[in-house]
Amino acid sequence: MKSSYPRPLVTVDVVLLTLLGGELHFLLARRESPPHEGEWTLPGGWVHPEEDDSTLASARRILQAKAGVISPYLEQLQAFSGPSRDSRGWSVSIAYYALVPADLTAPTPAPVKWFPVADHQPLLFDHKEILQAAVARLRSKTMYSSLPCYLMPEQFTLTQLQRVYESVLGGSLDKRSFRRRIEELELLQEVPGQVAIGGHRPAQLFQLMPSAYEGITFLGRVFDVTPSARALG
Amino acid sequence: MKSSYPRPLVTVDVVLLTLLGGELHFLLARRESPPHEGEWTLPGGWVHPEEDDSTLASARRILQAKAGVISPYLEQLQAFSGPSRDSRGWSVSIAYYALVPADLTAPTPAPVKWFPVADHQPLLFDHKEILQAAVARLRSKTMYSSLPCYLMPEQFTLTQLQRVYESVLGGSLDKRSFRRRIEELELLQEVPGQVAIGGHRPAQLFQLMPSAYEGITFLGRVFDVTPSARALG
DNA sequence: CTAATAGTGTCTCTTAGACACTATAAA
DNA sequence: TTTATAGTGTCTAAGAGACACTATTAG
Numbered sequence: 001m002k003s004s005y006p007r008p009l010v011t012v013d014v015v016l017l018t019l020l021g022g023e024l025h026f027l028l029a030r031r032e033s034p035p036h037e038g039e040w041t042l043p044g045g046w047v048h049p050e051e052d053d054s055t056l057a058s059a060r061r062i063l064q065a066k067a068g069v070i071s072p073y074l075e076q077l078q079a080f081s082g083p084s085r086d087s088r089g090w091s092v093s094i095a096y097y098a099l100v101p102a103d104l105t106a107p108t109p110a111p112v113k114w115f116p117v118a119d120h121q122p123l124l125f126d127h128k129e130i131l132q133a134a135v136a137r138l139r140s141k142t143m144y145s146s147l148p149c150y151l152m153p154e155q156f157t158l159t160q161l162q163r164v165y166e167s168v169l170g171g172s173l174d175k176r177s178f179r180r181r182i183e184e185l186e187l188l189q190e191v192p193g194q195v196a197i198g199g200h201r202p203a204q205l206f207q208l209m210p211s212a213y214e215g216i217t218f219l220g221r222v223f224d225v226t227p228s229a230r231a232l233g
Numbered sequence: 234m235k236s237s238y239p240r241p242l243v244t245v246d247v248v249l250l251t252l253l254g255g256e257l258h259f260l261l262a263r264r265e266s267p268p269h270e271g272e273w274t275l276p277g278g279w280v281h282p283e284e285d286d287s288t289l290a291s292a293r294r295i296l297q298a299k300a301g302v303i304s305p306y307l308e309q310l311q312a313f314s315g316p317s318r319d320s321r322g323w324s325v326s327i328a329y330y331a332l333v334p335a336d337l338t339a340p341t342p343a344p345v346k347w348f349p350v351a352d353h354q355p356l357l358f359d360h361k362e363i364l365q366a367a368v369a370r371l372r373s374k375t376m377y378s379s380l381p382c383y384l385m386p387e388q389f390t391l392t393q394l395q396r397v398y399e400s401v402l403g404g405s406l407d408k409r410s411f412r413r414r415i416e417e418l419e420l421l422q423e424v425p426g427q428v429a430i431g432g433h434r435p436a437q438l439f440q441l442m443p444s445a446y447e448g449i450t451f452l453g454r455v456f457d458v459t460p461s462a463r464a465l466g
Numbered sequence: 467c468t469a470a471t472a473g474t475g476t477c478t479c480t481t482a483g484a485c486a487c488t489a490t491a492a493a
Numbered sequence: 494t495t496t497a498t499a500g501t502g503t504c505t506a507a508g509a510g511a512c513a514c515t516a517t518t519a520g
Contacts, residue, residue, distance in 0.1 A: 005279050007240040010325055046238050047314075049323035055314040079312045079327045081280075081288040090282035092243055092327065094312045159472075174510055176474080181509090200471040201517040392499075407483055409501080414482090433498040434490040 008081070009091035012058040013044035013127065015077070015134035016067055018102045018114065019151045022167050024138075025114040026131060028121075029066045032110050035087050040113065042127045043067050044093065059096040068108040072100040073150035077133055085126045097134035099150040142168045146187050149208055155191055157203035158182065241314070242324035245291040246277035246360065248310070248367035249300055251335045251347065252384045255400050257371075258347040259364060261354075262299045265343050268320055273346065275360045276300050277326065292329040301341040305333040306383035310366055318359045330367035332383040375401045379420050382441055388424055390436035391415065 016027040028040035043066035045058070052058040056076065063069045077095040085091060115121055117135050122128075141147045148164045162178050182188065189209045194202040249260040261273035276299035278291070285291040289309065296302045310328040318324060348354055350368050355361075374380045381397045395411050415421065422442045427435040 005281050005283075008243045008280055008282055010241045010243060047241055047323075047325070048238050049241055049316065050238075053315060055312060055325065076311055078309055079288060081327070082286060083282065090280075092280070092288065092325065094314070094325065157472085174512090175472090176476095176511080177509055179473080200469075200519060201473085203472055390499085407485090408499090409484080410482055412500080433492060433496075434500085436499055 009086060009089055010047045011044055011091060011093045012047060012055050012062055013042045013093050013095050013130055014059050014063050015042060015097040015131055016063065016069060016100065017097060017138060018100050019164055019167060020102050020114055022163060024117045024167060026117050027067055028113055028115055030111045036124055039124060041124050042130065055094040063098060066108065066110060067112055069100055072098045074098045077137060080126055080130060095130045097137060101151060101153045103153060139168060146185055155205045155207050157195060157205060159203060242319060242322055243280045244277055244324060244326045245280060245288050245295055246275045246326050246328050246363055247292050247296050248275060248330040248364055249296065249302060249333065250330060250371060251333050252397055252400060253335050253347055255396060257350045257400060259350050260300055261346055261348055263344045269357055272357060274357050275363065288327040296331060299341065299343060300345055302333055305331045307331045310370060313359055313363060328363045330370060334384060334386045336386060372401060379418055388438045388440050390428060390438060392436060
């Protein structure tokens with residue numbers, strides 16, 4: 001069987017997620033080339049075979065070039081494919097998602113903008129499906145892992161971390177249970193400083209232990225979420 | 234940005250899994266064309282843009298053509314990519330994995346053969362990595378879902394199902410706990426017949442409820458496995 | 467002082483695991 | 494009868510959720 005078949009287009013698209021004002025946001029970039037020049041889409045681009053060692057490398061390059069983000073948490077989501085998802089022809093997009101603290105973005109050549117995931121923006125191509133898959137993956141991993149730590153700044157309080165978990169999961173968690181399980185992970189270490197942001201009793205600051213950067217840690221059990229918000233279908 | 238870049242090769246590879254003699258096996262097919270003609274590899278092939286509506290459709294077509302298997306449980310695993318994973322050039326393979334009962338295979342044009350996943354066969358390309366990812370995915374989903382039911386024949390006893398879970402997880406499970414959790418799923422229904430295979434007290438036969446085919450059901454909690462075998466690194 | 471948030475002690479209820487028990491067949 | 498497997502009853506220990514309590518700051 002020779003490859004006499006036309007080759008599909010191969011692109012990489014990245015869903016970049018962060019937390020702004022306690023709400024999960026994703027990044028759109030303004031397209032600089034046709035089709036749909038000037039419209040907002042997920043950061044994406046072609047795979048460059050001479051330059052990229054893998055599609056993960058493509059994702060890293062695209063993220064840096066289009067969103068000014070370097071080495072965040074970056075994980076392959078899945079491949080999306082079909083004859084009509086891209087007007088240029090039968091295409092495969094290897095989708096990735098990335099998590100960054102809200103303050104870890106650098107200036108970018110093209111305009112970029114954060115949108116709340118809860119708002120149902122009309123998106124080009126099948127980008128809405130990709131976005132939903134990314135958010136679903138984050139939620140599902142949040143239930144039983146330390147993944148949301150990658151949305152945090154360098155140092156943070158346990159209450160701040162709990163708020164992040166609650167935002168992502170869309171519900172409220174019990175303080176005692178939350179802290180028990182975070183402690184069990186042995187993932188965070190106190191930093192010998194304090195913060196007084198709330199205005200009242202200062203809270204201990206924590207940071208990820210160096211070992212944490214080797215991979216995400218999994219909790220033994222799923223968090224139960226009290227049925228409140230649970231937004232985004 | 235024009236697509237002046239050379240397009241990567243796009244293929245689909247499928248890890249087909251089944252249970253033979255209580256052990257997890259995967260299928261290799263003899264290659265009918267260069268490179269490596271005559272050697273054993275995972276069933277795979279090019280995406281046919283004129284014919285396939287998605288890479289999932291490609292996987293179905295390849296599975297039917299090369300392994301004689303129709304509509305099993307089939308799920309995308311992940312994309313593998315790089316300049317040297319295929320000698321023909323920079324390539325992307327969208328990998329899928331599929332589960333079938335041991336008896337649900339039809340005759341095939343090219344020779345196929347089942348191998349135990351525990352045996353460390355040397356495989357071509359990066360197929361060993363793909364196989365390991367498939368087995369890891371199956372294990373991880375088995376912990377908290379009804380996925381192994383797709384490895385079962387039409388009708389089966391609860392003890393047989395438990396043996397399958399134990400094979401996949403590589404350990405032994407408590408009978409009482411296992412049955413409690415399977416019951417909670419409300420996924421199986423009794424068939425009013427009995428079987429006497431063991432030679433002693435006949436066991437009730439069960440089958441998947443019709444609703445089960447809409448998707449796999451997730452258990453609330455992870456199965457604890459007593460540390461025994463846990464084979465395959 | 468009060469208010470507000472950080473952090474802890476501890477009770478209860480659920481449930482997984484263990485395991486003994488009964489049930490039903492073959493030989 | 495014995496033996497082997499199917500299936501159930503039930504105890505116990507661990508742990509999640511609930512929530513009240515103490516601790517420490519601002520005003």
